[in-house]
Structures are given as C-alpha cells and as structure tokens.
Amino acid sequence: METASKTERSPEPPVRILVETLTHLVPGNGSYERTYAILHRICQHHWDCDFTVPKFRYATYNCQFAINNRRCFFLVDYGKSQNDDDVPVLYYEWTGETLKPLPRLATDPEIQAKLKEDLPFTRQRSKREKREVPIRRLVKSRLHYEEYIKRSETDYMREHPEDIMWLKAHLRPRLWRTFVAAMNASRSADDPVMKE
Structure with missing residues (x-):
C-alpha cells in the first residue's frame, strides 16, 4: 500500500x-x-x-x-x-x-x-478544423493502442485491399497477426478467411 x-x-x-x-x-x-x-x-x-x-x-x-x-x-x-x-x-x-x-x-x-x-487546464473549444483520419491510419492506431477495431472499419478494409497492403507494410508482425485475427473474427459467411 x-x-x-x-x-x-x-x-x-x-x-x-x-x-x-x-x-x-x-x-x-x-x-x-x-x-x-x-x-x-x-x-x-x-x-x-x-x-x-x-x-x-x-x-x-x-x-x-x-x-x-x-x-x-x-x-x-x-x-x-x-x-x-x-x-x-x-x-x-x-x-x-x-x-x-x-x-x-x-x-x-x-x-x-x-x-x-x-493541454491547458481550462480547456477551450478547438478552432482548428478537424481533419478526417484515413481508416487505414485509424486501424493502425487502434492496433498500437490495443483498442477494439469496429466492424465498419474491418468492412472498409475488406473493400480496400490497397489499404490492407499499406497496413501490412506499416505494422510489426505481431500487430499484423492481431489485425488478421480481427478481420477473420468480424467476417461474414461470404467473406474469405484472411491469411497472414
């Protein structure tokens, strides 16, 4: 204590x-x-x-x-x-x-x-315009922060194989395996099993 x-x-x-x-x-x-x-x-x-x-x-x-x-x-x-x-x-x-x-x-x-x-103590509303983060970068961030990947994000990634290739090139092998597992866990019966 x-x-x-x-x-x-x-x-x-x-x-x-x-x-x-x-x-x-x-x-x-x-x-x-x-x-x-x-x-x-x-x-x-x-x-x-x-x-x-x-x-x-x-x-x-x-x-x-x-x-x-x-x-x-x-x-x-x-x-x-x-x-x-x-x-x-x-x-x-x-x-x-x-x-x-x-x-x-x-x-x-x-x-x-x-x-x-x-990070001021008295928080002000941001005057900066929020930029939309690309889904592939959002997924990469979620993997690094050990956050849940949403179904809408895995669906998007499934429809964009170029983003999957980008993600594979920018992840450590252990995190890539985590991503593959998340993709397979969220797939529908019609979706193929993703290989590492």
Missing part, C-alpha cells in the same frame, strides 16, 4: 497531476482497462476515491500499449481556475507498483510546452 502524508495525498483543487511511465508497466488488458487502472490509482493516491467524470478530467499521451518500453503520460485535472498559471502541477513516475515523485518533469521544456499549449 502506498503511504504518504495527508497534505501530500489530498491537494485541494485546482490541481493537475502528471504521471510518466512505460507502457509495459501499466496493469490491465487493452487501452480502456489500462488507462483507467492508472487514473484510478492517481485518484486513490490523492483523494481515496476512484476516477470519475465529470469530477476529474484526463488526457493521455503516447499510450501505445501494444509496444513495450514506450514512454507514456497520464494527466488528471481536478477543479477549475480563472488563471492556468496559478494551477499547481504534481509530477510522478509510475514504477509498476507505486507513484513516486518525479520533479524533473517540472523542468522539462517539452513537457511544459505541451501542458501549456496543447
């Missing part, structure tokens, strides 16, 4: 908590279970409760769980503020067993820029 003083455990809102870890250290199976495992641990560590929306907000970065040893981040925001510069950020490392303070993140200019520019 993690131990910490009450003042360390219960920071008053507004507060941000940023956790750095490696993908293979995050417990669970699949993107959803693994993400929420860390979010719950963060909230339990500080507030003795599970992560819930809308009380807490979160963001993740680089959580490609299908790839071991990938540096990834989890951010939990709690509370509201009129001035983002007044919101303290607590930095941790998840070791696979416990959250350890990691103050070096506070001095990392890349991390600080990402927090300030891309």
Whole structure:
C-alpha cells in the first residue's frame, strides 16, 4: 500500500497531476482497462476515491500499449481556475507498483510546452478544423493502442485491399497477426478467411 502524508495525498483543487511511465508497466488488458487502472490509482493516491467524470478530467499521451518500453503520460485535472498559471502541477513516475515523485518533469521544456499549449487546464473549444483520419491510419492506431477495431472499419478494409497492403507494410508482425485475427473474427459467411 502506498503511504504518504495527508497534505501530500489530498491537494485541494485546482490541481493537475502528471504521471510518466512505460507502457509495459501499466496493469490491465487493452487501452480502456489500462488507462483507467492508472487514473484510478492517481485518484486513490490523492483523494481515496476512484476516477470519475465529470469530477476529474484526463488526457493521455503516447499510450501505445501494444509496444513495450514506450514512454507514456497520464494527466488528471481536478477543479477549475480563472488563471492556468496559478494551477499547481504534481509530477510522478509510475514504477509498476507505486507513484513516486518525479520533479524533473517540472523542468522539462517539452513537457511544459505541451501542458501549456496543447493541454491547458481550462480547456477551450478547438478552432482548428478537424481533419478526417484515413481508416487505414485509424486501424493502425487502434492496433498500437490495443483498442477494439469496429466492424465498419474491418468492412472498409475488406473493400480496400490497397489499404490492407499499406497496413501490412506499416505494422510489426505481431500487430499484423492481431489485425488478421480481427478481420477473420468480424467476417461474414461470404467473406474469405484472411491469411497472414
């Protein structure tokens, strides 16, 4: 069980908590279970409760769980503020067993820029026009993040063999086998079995 003083455990809102870890250290199976495992641990560590929306907000970065040893981040925001510069950020490392303070993140200019520019505490509606992601890139991303591939996506891929060839060229063999298994699991009786 993690131990910490009450003042360390219960920071008053507004507060941000940023956790750095490696993908293979995050417990669970699949993107959803693994993400929420860390979010719950963060909230339990500080507030003795599970992560819930809308009380807490979160963001993740680089959580490609299908790839071991990938540096990834989890951010939990709690509370509201009129001035983002007044919101303290607590930095941790998840070791696979416990959250350890990691103050070096506070001095990392890349991390600080990402927090300030891309993930402000007070979220604004994006003025950027959202580009539609090609299905083949979406499927590749789902495989890397260990997310479920939707039936509509496998149907699309089945109808576009050029996208299947692109995907095969851009995936590690283990992830290609996962894709083939997903294609075969979602095929109808009329569809041929896909070979590796």
